[in-house]
Amino acid sequence: PHDSSITGIKKPFTEVIKANIGDAHAMGQRPITFLRQVVALCTYPNLLDSPSFPEDAKERARRILQGCGGNSLGSYTASQGINCIREDVASYIERRDGGVPADPDNIYLTTGASDGISAILKILVSGGGKSRTGVMIPIPQYPLYSAAISELDAIQVNYYLDEENCWALNVNELRRALNEAKAYCNPKVLCIINPGNPTGQVQNRKCIEDVIHFAWEEKLFLLADEVYQDNVYSEGCQFHSFKKILYEMGPEYYNNVELASFHSTSKGYMGECGYRGGYMEVINLHPEIKGQLVKLLSVRLCPPVSGQAAMDIVVNPPVPGEESYAQFIKEKESVLNNLAKKAKLTEDMFNKIPGIHCNPLQGAMYAFPRIFIPSKAIEEAKAHKMAPDMFYCMKLLEETGICVVPGSGFGQREGTYHFRMTILPPVEKLKILLEKVKDFHIKFLEKYA
Amino acid sequence: PHDSSITGIKKPFTEVIKANIGDAHAMGQRPITFLRQVVALCTYPNLLDSPSFPEDAKERARRILQGCGGNSLGSYTASQGINCIREDVASYIERRDGGVPADPDNIYLTTGASDGISAILKILVSGGGKSRTGVMIPIPQYPLYSAAISELDAIQVNYYLDEENCWALNVNELRRALNEAKAYCNPKVLCIINPGNPTGQVQNRKCIEDVIHFAWEEKLFLLADEVYQDNVYSEGCQFHSFKKILYEMGPEYYNNVELASFHSTSKGYMGECGYRGGYMEVINLHPEIKGQLVKLLSVRLCPPVSGQAAMDIVVNPPVPGEESYAQFIKEKESVLNNLAKKAKLTEDMFNKIPGIHCNPLQGAMYAFPRIFIPSKAIEEAKAHKMAPDMFYCMKLLEETGICVVPGSGFGQREGTYHFRMTILPPVEKLKILLEKVKDFHIKFLEKYA
Structure with missing residues (x-):
């Protein structure tokens, strides 16, 4: 069980899942190797002599450094x-x-x-x-x-x-x-x-x-x-x-x-x-x-x-014929295919939950489902001087450890409620997350029916 | 001879010397090795396995990466x-x-x-x-x-x-x-x-x-x-x-x-x-x-x-007892001793030029000498709708290729004129630069006497 750093009260979850920010690497996505190789070469040009870096990365780095005063990223x-x-x-x-x-x-x-x-x-x-x-x-x-x-x-x-x-x-x-x-x-x-x-x-x-x-x-x-x-x-x-x-x-x-x-x-x-x-x-x-x-x-x-x-x-990524192309394309497609899979998964899972409707995630990296909030919950939110979807998201966080952003932070039509959730967690984690949202939402509807 | 990119007219110098910006690496100063090693290790953590990086740099990099979401500089x-x-x-x-x-x-x-x-x-x-x-x-x-x-x-x-x-x-x-x-x-x-x-x-x-x-x-x-x-x-x-x-x-x-x-x-x-x-x-x-x-x-x-x-x-640089300490201190002292030498050199050289007075360069990386501008030159500057020290600096650039910043860009007491020059060029280049300023200034005084 997770100890709240503020209250010390045991929480009913073992881990906070941050699905609130579009921060891919923080959710475990790996950097594209070629990009990091080039930046490392620019940072520490001694590496230009190292046989463990591919020639196309070295070429990119040399060209960038030539564009820098004194050939240094520090200018x-x-x-x-x-x-x-x-x-x-x-x-x-x-x-x-x-x-x-x-x-x-x-x-x-x-x-x-x-x-x-x-x-x-x-x-x-x-x-x-x-x-x-x-x-x-x-x-x-x-x-x-x-x-x-x-x-x-x-x-x-x-x-x-x-x-x-x-x-x-x-x-x-x-x-x-x-x-x-x-x-x-x-x-x-x-x-x-x-x-x-x-x-x-x-x-x-x-x-x-x-x-x-x-x-x-x-x-x-x-x-x-x-x-x-x-x-x-x-x-x-x-x-x-x-x-x-x-x-x-x-x-x-x-x-x-x-x-x-x-x-x-x-x-x-x-x-x-x-x-x-x-x-x-x-x-x-x-x-x-x-x-x-x-x-x-x-x-x-x-x-x-x-x-x-x-x-x-x-x-200016690697192109066909360059040494790093195969690895680059593999990494790029792996990330994008994964995101596409998670976009579909998220849409489908949300639309199976009663009282949640989610438009297709055609692009970007977020779901913005519309959530039904019962009037009793809206009243309780008002009593707490909170926007109803903020109230919902706080409850979600407290009960499941899942962190999403209330729709009121982005603006929405009066009387509609949403939250934004990234689709960045790894597939297995995302599935668990969506299951937890489902259980939470059903209980929430029951509680405030 | 240097071709002006705007006019194509041949200039009486072979190189523009940029003494206008406090940009050390652009003037040839080398980065501190340890700093770049740590940043390169953070950028491309595969290098943490490389025997060519010192252990103290790796420790710093590991600690920084542990502070980053997903252990990545990309979060x-x-x-x-x-x-x-x-x-x-x-x-x-x-x-x-x-x-x-x-x-x-x-x-x-x-x-x-x-x-x-x-x-x-x-x-x-x-x-x-x-x-x-x-x-x-x-x-x-x-x-x-x-x-x-x-x-x-x-x-x-x-x-x-x-x-x-x-x-x-x-x-x-x-x-x-x-x-x-x-x-x-x-x-x-x-x-x-x-x-x-x-x-x-x-x-x-x-x-x-x-x-x-x-x-x-x-x-x-x-x-x-x-x-x-x-x-x-x-x-x-x-x-x-x-x-x-x-x-x-x-x-x-x-x-x-x-x-x-x-x-x-x-x-x-x-x-x-x-x-x-x-x-x-x-x-x-x-x-x-x-x-x-x-x-x-x-x-x-x-x-x-x-x-x-x-x-x-x-x-948090290397400390005594750490593997990189000796090289770090050598690099650091070399830069600072050089700057101290150039600060003294610049002050001394300027104060030998009639019509220029330069306060001691106690710190930072600039000289801000006061220059005497004859009233004929002030009139000509006015005719060109230029501040007199801007006129002076433009002439200096045109005739010597040396780029400094007029005092009017920083503010100065009414009726006084200055320019700011960095002391960042390498010693030998700085000497040449100061000799050129001297020759220019003497000719300038003669011309507008």
Whole structure:
């Protein structure tokens, strides 16, 4: 039995299972060997003479070090990031987007994606004028957005994802939200998370076209959070980048719509959260805004250089014919296949529990099931001054040791309740976890019937 | 001859010498082997089985990895940083300060020192009230401060360092600045940089006592930027931490004065700028402010974990009896002795040039010589809409390839002109550089006589 560190009271479980954060390695996922080899070689270049490191990893490391002042990861880089890594990012984007051109000058390496998102929001919001800037964000949303908006004293403009339609983004809902917001603020930015966090939907091409057309029509700056671009599981679903679709819609769109898109080392199959690596690509950024961005980024000097190196390997992994390719692909597919399996398992298990409904986990790494909370439980939660789903999650933690995040942390339609759970625990553990949630939920329904 | 990338015009030099940024590795300084070994071991733990790594480095790496989720640098850490590293920082501070207690709970690992400085300024400034918050900063100052203050829409309150007295901080000047500022803002924060950047002075104990007494009297929050604590060169000079002196002044002071002090992996003898490692220690932080700080830091998730690991080695290097001690001490002393030699060389050379006066470089890694600019040159600068020292530095760059930063970027007394130059180039290169500055300056004086 687990001793609570605060109260010393014996708990009815032996282990806390942290299914609250998208932190793959903390849940036992192994790093991609090639990525770590390259970063280790860059860190300690004596290893370049070691026969135990493959030649392709050494080549990557030499190239990165050549981009560093004094050939050292310990030098500052340009605020925008190392040149050759930005070139690799641009090549990656071109390959990903079927040849749509990408300019390294439009790439900014960042300290994780959140740093880029915060920076660009800051610039767009400070652009000012009399009325406060509105930033449209999905509900439910990853709370980085609401936190950044509140920190910047901007106005959060909610648009609701359609839970009945697998969390789809509906342009009519965007229009409703925008029109209402115009009465009290100046909406300038539209944030999209695709694949969705916490909701796991993958947007189809038609939906993205509609959103881009809407942004063009309403002159909104698009922020496309695409950090889960490698995490797509459902059959028939495919990741389309906003950049690619923008270009395919023709010059009227790609010469006018302002877009920033974000990627990171933290998610995908590599799960390197701790390196704080990321990039953003900007399209049609006004030169004045660009100047402000460079100035803002230069205050914090440069993104961590080992994170820049890690980002390089995410966009420039081994290719067929290289020594490390076979192992790399095996590791990558093992992680992604596992995630796909766990996505399906989680959806299926949740939907077998009475009073829980879970949309398909098309992508990302979370389930966001809707939970029925009986009115007696809602009353008890209110008596404890807690949101009902917070009350539910606290009970779940106390009784099972499972840690998930209440839906109220992400936003949800009034009167609906959810929680977010990662699908990162190993399969066997995930099964146990889901069984425990089931038992808990059934007992919870009985208790508050 | 060097081709200017912009104009293609041949320049009268073969190489640009970047003496503008405190970026040691970029100027050829070698990393400390032990630090890189530990970070490489953490990055690629297979190396823990390699006989080519020393046992003490492996021990450090194992301990750090045990502090990481899933034993991986790729996991997020607590926003405040890895526990065992904060413990090592606290032990380091206790050793440094002769036993004055340090609490790991008061240590926050940061993304370089600048991240900590920006974060704490943000919290202190947003504390609000009606009138805008005043932040007292030295002039000249490292421009992170002015940039952060302007970004936060706070009021910059200048106090001038006494150039005639080796850039000493005089409490009468602090009082003058504070009293004048009270007329138009609410001064709440006093920033100190010791050893000074760009000015290189090292504050004596008496001066620090006076500053602490002043902060106590005026209820100012002290920010002590102590990132150059290992960079003290002049005989008779010694680094005293504000924390230590605060405690020695007795409970009336150490129970009341609010203090945050900052350190970093970027300077000292390790010069690991690229890792973006740092910490801050806070004393007497109000619980409400602490809560805000934790919330602010949690938005950006955690500092880069390899930077945290690098910080650990800065505070927990090899000790006598350990396998790596001899090499570590040799490398450390070589860097610091070299810097001391170059500090003296630079001071001596500058003071032999007519029209240049340079205070002793007691610490840090910069010279900030005062330069005489003839009135004809000042007129020509004005005609070009340039600050006179900017005009001087541009000419220096064009004619010699030497890149330094004009004093106007740091602030200086009206009518005085300076530039900041790092002493980081290797000795032989530094000599050539100083000879070139001398020739340039003499010609400049002749030309505009």
